[in-house]
Amino acid sequence: EIVLTQSPATLSLSPGERATLSCRASQSVSNYLAWYQQRPGQAPRLLIYDASNRATGIPARFSGSGSGTDFTLTISSLEPEDFAVYYCQQRSNWRITFGQGTRLEMK
Amino acid sequence: QVHLVESGGGVVQPGGSLRLSCAASGFMFSNYGMQWVRQAPGKGLEWVAFIRYDENNKYYADSVKGRFTISRDNSKNTLHLQMNSLRVEDTAVYYCMKDAAGYGDYPYYSDYWGQGTLVTVSS
Numbered sequence: 001e002i003v004l005t006q007s008p009a010t011l012s013l014s015p016g017e018r019a020t021l022s023c024r025a026s027q028s029v030s031n032y033l034a035w036y037q038q039r040p041g042q043a044p045r046l047l048i049y050d051a052s053n054r055a056t057g058i059p060a061r062f063s064g065s066g067s068g069t070d071f072t073l074t075i076s077s078l079e080p081e082d083f084a085v086y087y088c089q090q091r092s093n094w095r096i097t098f099g100q101g102t103r104l105e106m107k
Numbered sequence: 108q109v110h111l112v113e114s115g116g117g118v119v120q121p122g123g124s125l126r127l128s129c130a131a132s133g134f135m136f137s138n139y140g141m142q143w144v145r146q147a148p149g150k151g152l153e154w155v156a157f158i159r160y161d162e163n164n165k166y167y168a169d170s171v172k173g174r175f176t177i178s179r180d181n182s183k184n185t186l187h188l189q190m191n192s193l194r195v196e197d198t199a200v201y202y203c204m205k206d207a208a209g210y211g212d213y214p215y216y217s218d219y220w221g222q223g224t225l226v227t228v229s230s
Contacts, residue, residue, distance in 0.1 A: 098152040101152075
């Protein structure tokens with residue numbers, strides 16, 4: 001099973017600041033990595049797929065990068081609605097796994 | 108507009124069974140793989156199972172293999188998860204999800220999720 005490790009566990013920032021979230025895979029997943037956002041009480045929402053492609057309707061302030069084992073989700077300028085939990089997910093084989101999540105909280 | 112509505116959750120004793128359903132609308136259900144993912148209270152996401160668009164491939168997480176069965180009825184646009192031999196650690200919100208790309212042989216990213224149904228396993 002491919003293990004995804006996200007860091008940091010919690011990130012405290014203010015609106016307007018830049019957020020950088022990391023996801024590291026225990027072995028290469030090529031670019032088969034996605035990022036999801038989960039707001040309290042809601043289902044997750046797909047933000048980024050195949051490491052760097054924005055899903056439909058996702059604002060341009062969200063961007064993804066990386067390949068192999070190291071991936072980054074960047075939010076260029078935080079809006080109030082961006083404070084949530086973010087999960088990475090790999091699909092390099094049929095055994096899908098998620099990272100443990102990064103909580104982005106307002107400072 | 109895509110809608111996924113789960114039902115069938117509830118409270119069950121350890122060793123018991125439940126059958127979850129997911130009613131899908133707003134897309135060509137028979138063209139897309141579907142998945143179940145669960146989230147224990149206050150915890151992260153755990154992938155549970157996948158079924159190919161035509162039901163010919165099914166994959167399960169090790170934690171549920173042999174106990175859970177995923178199925179679908181393309182004539183009724185409905186996804187199911189039969190859960191047997193339930194354990195306390197199966198307590199979670201169960202989400203059904205649609206693959207973002209059609210006709211896949213393996214699980215893909217999920218572009219639509221239901222709101223989830225809570226399964227509580229407790230004596």
